Amino acid sequence: MRIHFIAIGGSAMHNLALALHEKGYKITGSDDDIFEPSKSRLATKGLLPEAMGWYPEKIDASIDAVILGMHAKKDNPELLRAQELDLTIYSYPEFLYEQSREKTRVVIGGSHGKTTITAMILHVMKYHEKEVDYMVGAQLEGFDTMVHLTEENDFIVLEGDEYLSSATDLRPKFHLYQPNIALLSGIAWDHINVFPTFENYVEQFEIFVSKITNGGALVYNQEDPEIVKVVSQATNPIKKYPYQTPAHSVSEGETLLDTPEGPMPLEIFGKHNVNNLEGARWICQLMGVDEAEFYEAIASFKGASKRLELIAETENSVAFKDYAHSPSKVKATTQAVKEQFPDRKLMACLELHTYSSLNPDFLTEYQGALDASDVAVVYYSPHAVKIKQLAEIKQEQIEAAFQREDLITFTDPADFKTYLFTQEYENSVLLLMSSGNYGGLDFNEIQEQLT
Template identity: 70%
Template structure:
């Protein structure tokens, strides 16, 4: 098959392109800008476009399909040419469904935890050399790619994102997968530029439940009231498997999970990660891995990429970096680090970077999210607000929203960096949370300070 990618440089898109090339497909693609690591990986595979930009003459009748990424616009000239030629055009999730139509589809959904749960499942499968197809939103230890597709594997494990499918398909991605086995980890309002009310956001998860095939299953976090209510009120003929945070203990900074064979030390920590682990266990059991084998494999799981990543650990203290940016994730991550290191002074820093986090009507969702930190700081860029065409925010707005009078607020990247470098580690813990880069923060200096 000949497949052309419009916006091939995206994180998910370039991984799909590489996976299809591995499968023997002939791949071409276009984009107007491609960043690392996508650029180097596409170049190594011979898939990097020779010139940046959109070229309608690359769209020809001998293409079997065109896949369009979210980075492209609805009026993209290559997309318009594909429409003129009546070519099959797919969004990323649509094409994944087509590739998995005859497989058992395992879809992990939820506002938080889905990357970690998907990663846990794949870690267990990899540990026992069980081959499965997959799509996950993080680079995993032991895996070359974030997407793997074959003809022969029975299962495909998909991270079920609730964001839009493409510029011309406004459905959330996880509506398109039609899972046989599904999981919901939690629901906390997000993506307010697309879902302006919590009720509208909640409705997307209801539709997800209704998309599960008859006779399939939903594994769900019964500790989340919204999830519990949705699942228990769902009337389609599916099996329902609730889970909750398992028992665990902390001994000298190490988390021990309670198992039928007694306490077992694990590499990850925090109630949210223990909850994720419980969900992953249920899914793995439905995929044929018994409980004892699951515990054996999961004991060596070190975490998903960009989730509580240990930057430095030395005599001066510890430093972690985490992808957390939504309120529920910030609250869970901050609480997890404080619980793991209760006797250490915790400096928690958050960058407000996304559209939702910079929106005044949403800021109140962050109330109390940094309360577990001994010292808390927030950084945001007024330039980012201007670029997004959003109204200015004042430092007082941030302080009020977080409900913490001693919150330190920074709007200048250099001032924020100076604050961090001038803060004595004193054998404490630094937690950096962001989906951005704090305006270009030099992480090597941070690592040196805490080593």
């Protein structure tokens, strides 16, 4: 088959392109700009477009299918040409469903934790040499790509994102997968630019549950009241398996999980991650991995990229970066780090970067999110607010939203970097939370700063 990608450079899109190339498909693609690591990875396989931009002349009747990335707009010249030729056009999740129609689809959903839970499941399967297809939203240690597709594997594990599928398909991605086995980790309002009310956001999870195939299974976090409400209202004939945070303890900076064989040290930490682990255990059990096998494998799981990722460490100081940006994620991550290092000063730095976090109407959701930290810092770019065509945000609004009098705010990346690199990190923990890079911060320099 010949597949053409419109917006091939995206994180998910280029991984799907690589996976299909590996499968033997003929792949072409376009984009108006491609950044690392997508650029190098596409180039290595000969899939990098010769020139940046949109070229409708690339689109002809020999193309079997077009995959449209979220980055491409409705008036994209290549999309318009494909529509004119009446070519088959898929959104990214739509195509994944087509590739997995005959497989057992395992879909991990929730406002938070879905990448980590998916990563845990894949780690366990790889440890026990159980081959599965997959799509996960972060690069994982030991995995070449974020997408893997075969003809022969029985299972496919999919991270179920609730964001929209494409410019021409406004359904949330996880509505398209129709899982046989599903998990819901929690619900906390996000993507306010797409789901303007909390009720509208919750409705997407109700629809997701309704899409589980008859006789399928739903594993859900019973500690989340919104999830419990959604599950209790589900009327389709499915099996329901609740889970909760298992017993664990923290001793001298190490998290120990209670197991039938006694306390087991983990590479990860934080109550939210131990909760994620239990959800992953249930899913693995439904995929044929028993409890003892799961514990044996999960002991070596170090986490997904940018999820409490260790970036620097000395004898008495440590630095992590984390993708946390929504209020619930920020709060859980900050608390987790403080609980893991209770005797060290915690400096938590949050970049407000997403549409939701930069929306004045959403800001109040962050109240208390950084309370567990000893020093709380918020960085945001007024320029980014303008680019996103949002209402202007003043620093006083940020301070009022977090309800913390000692909050330190920055709007200039150079000022933030100067502050960061002039602090004393003796007996400290630095936590950098963002889905961006603080206006160009080189995370590699953090190690030099701590030493």
